[in-house]
Amino acid sequence: MASSSRSYEVVVFGATGFTGKYTCEHIVSNLPTDLKWAVAGRSAEKLQQLVKELQSAYPDRLAPEVETASLDKSSLKKLAAKTKVLISTVGPYHLYGEAAVAACAESGTHYLDVTGESPWVLDMIKKYDSTAKSNNAIIIPQIGVESAPADLLSWSIVTHARRTLSAGIAELIFSVYDMKAAPSGGTFATAIGIFDAYPISKITEASKPWSLSAIPSPPQATASTTPLVQKLLGVRTVRDLGTLTTSLQGGADATIVHRSWSLFDSGKFYGSKFKFSPYVHVRNVFTGILVHVALAVGVLFLLLPPVRWLAKRLVFQPGQGPSRDASRNDRVEYRALATVDSEADPRDPKRITGRLAWQGSMYQLTGVFLAEAAVTLARDDEFAAKQVGGGFLTPATLGAPFLERLQKAGLKVDVRVMP
Numbered sequence: 023m024a025s026s027s028r029s030y031e032v033v034v035f036g037a038t039g040f041t042g043k044y045t046c047e048h049i050v051s052n053l054p055t056d057l058k059w060a061v062a063g064r065s066a067e068k069l070q071q072l073v074k075e076l077q078s079a080y081p082d083r084l085a086p087e088v089e090t091a092s093l094d095k096s097s098l099k100k101l102a103a104k105t106k107v108l109i110s111t112v113g114p115y116h117l118y119g120e121a122a123v124a125a126c127a128e129s130g131t132h133y134l135d136v137t138g139e140s141p142w143v144l145d146m147i148k149k150y151d152s153t154a155k156s157n158n159a160i161i162i163p164q165i166g167v168e169s170a171p172a173d174l175l176s177w178s179i180v181t182h183a184r185r186t187l188s189a190g191i192a193e194l195i196f197s198v199y200d201m202k203a204a205p206s207g208g209t210f211a212t213a214i215g216i217f218d219a220y221p222i223s224k225i226t227e228a229s230k231p232w233s234l235s236a237i238p239s240p241p242q243a244t245a246s247t248t249p250l251v252q253k254l255l256g257v258r259t260v261r262d263l264g265t266l267t268t269s270l271q272g273g274a275d276a277t278i279v280h281r282s283w284s285l286f287d288s289g290k291f292y293g294s295k296f297k298f299s300p301y302v303h304v305r306n307v308f309t310g311i312l313v314h315v316a317l318a319v320g321v322l323f324l325l326l327p328p329v330r331w332l333a334k335r336l337v338f339q340p341g342q343g344p345s346r347d348a349s350r351n352d353r354v355e356y357r358a359l360a361t362v363d364s365e366a367d368p369r370d371p372k373r374i375t376g377r378l379a380w381q382g383s384m385y386q387l388t389g390v391f392l393a394e395a396a397v398t399l400a401r402d403d404e405f406a407a408k409q410v411g412g413g414f415l416t417p418a419t420l421g422a423p424f425l426e427r428l429q430k431a432g433l434k435v436d437v438r439v440m441p
């Protein structure tokens with residue numbers, strides 16, 4: 023990348039949106055004051071208004087530059103050529119996201135987004151992975167609440183197992199232990215719009231746990247070991263994690279974690295038996311069954327166009343979301359339990375626990391992920407993504423420098439071998 027000739031280190035495209043604003047706030051409140059950055063979007067007037075708000079909240083900071091850009095590729099190529107890293111918060115991505123990915127892949131610009139739309143990610147990898155690789159553009163989709171926590175906690179556990187026990191991981195059970203949050207209009211529009219945009223066969227194909235893996239899945243991954251009762255009722259009880267059930271975002275998280283599995287030494291670093299199993303924690307078996315059934319019925323209803331039409335009118339509209347006051351006590355805590363792939367003692371394998379927690383709005387957390395990943399890409403060098411050089415990578419490939427920055431910003435991460 024001819025980075026020295028670029029005007030900016032970071033550009034936030036979609037800065038005027040709900041997530042874009044949180045991202046800009048984190049940049050002005052936490053990132054180095056000498057960062058060269060710009061806000062970008064389709065409306066110069068809205069962008070100027072945003073700059074005014076940022077300046078009045080943080081009067082000591084230099085104001086960001088303003089760049090207007092439309093969704094056509096030539097406009098986005100001009101924008102991408104001006105920066106080392108482009109953050110895109112313009113969604114739904116399956117409607118508006120492709121031109122930014124193409125522009126970055128062709129211009130050798132690193133790219134970050136917060137989609138959770140697996141069918142779209144699958145299409146983008148097929149279309150632009152080799153272009154991005156040949157131009158050394160690091161493209162990291164899904165670096166929001168979907169799927170950075172799952173990917174980073176899994177990577178932290180695997181790294182801990184390698185460092186302390188010289189072993190990989192067999193199964194990593196991941197659970198959303200506690201979450202208080204409400205979705206924005208943009209998130210609703212995206213989740214519902216998926217069913218307008220793709221046939222159910224494509225959604226099913228892209229939601230398979232290994233759909234985004236860069237290499238074929240390990241043989242045991244295709245052999246289903248899930249008991250029939252769990253398949254039907256969705257509930258599993260795990261010592262030290264409690265009662266678990268089907269997770270709404272588990273499918274999207276699994277595709278990214280398994281892509282990370284494939285990117286680190288072709289699966290050898292995570293382990294040849296590695297498998298990521300995502301759930302949500304519930305109080306008891308009855309609640310677990312209810313959640314599992316409600317999710318299945320919800321998806322069936324969303325297949326019906328009139329239900330989608332009605333749902334779009336009943337929720338927040340794009341640009342809106344939960345107020346700062348309403349989000350004040352939001353929080354999330356993830357817990358994971360991993361079984362070490364132990365050749366020395368296969369009948370009594372060691373176990374590793376992990377916890378990742380955040381106090382505050384999920385959209386603020388998404389902005390933190392985006393901003394800290396951008397500065398990692400712009401200024402740091404010692405992590406896997408830079409060694410790979412380019413292509414469609416994952417949050418975990420930003421490694422320790424990214425995690426350290428996140429911890430300074432308030433993310434709690436704790437990993438230990440169980441006694």
Ligand SMILES: NC(=O)c1ccc[n+]([C@@H]2O[C@H](COP(=O)([O-])OP(=O)(O)OC[C@H]3O[C@@H](n4cnc5c(N)ncnc54)[C@H](OP(=O)(O)O)[C@@H]3O)[C@@H](O)[C@H]2O)c1
Pocket residue numbers: 035036037038039040041042063064065068091092093111112113114115118136137138165166167168169206207208209210212213339340341342343385388
């Ligand atoms: N998975 C996760 O963890 C996660 C978390 C947060 C957000 N998200 C995703 O991020 C996306 C954004 O969410 P949000 O709530 O921030 O949405 P939003 O408030 O509606 O913001 C969308 C942004 O895109 C811009 N935009 C829309 N259409 C455009 C067009 N045709 N040309 C140029 N810009 C356009 C908007 O510009 P204007 O202001 O000019 O309208 C706005 O800046 C959604 O897809 C959502 O699902 C995912």
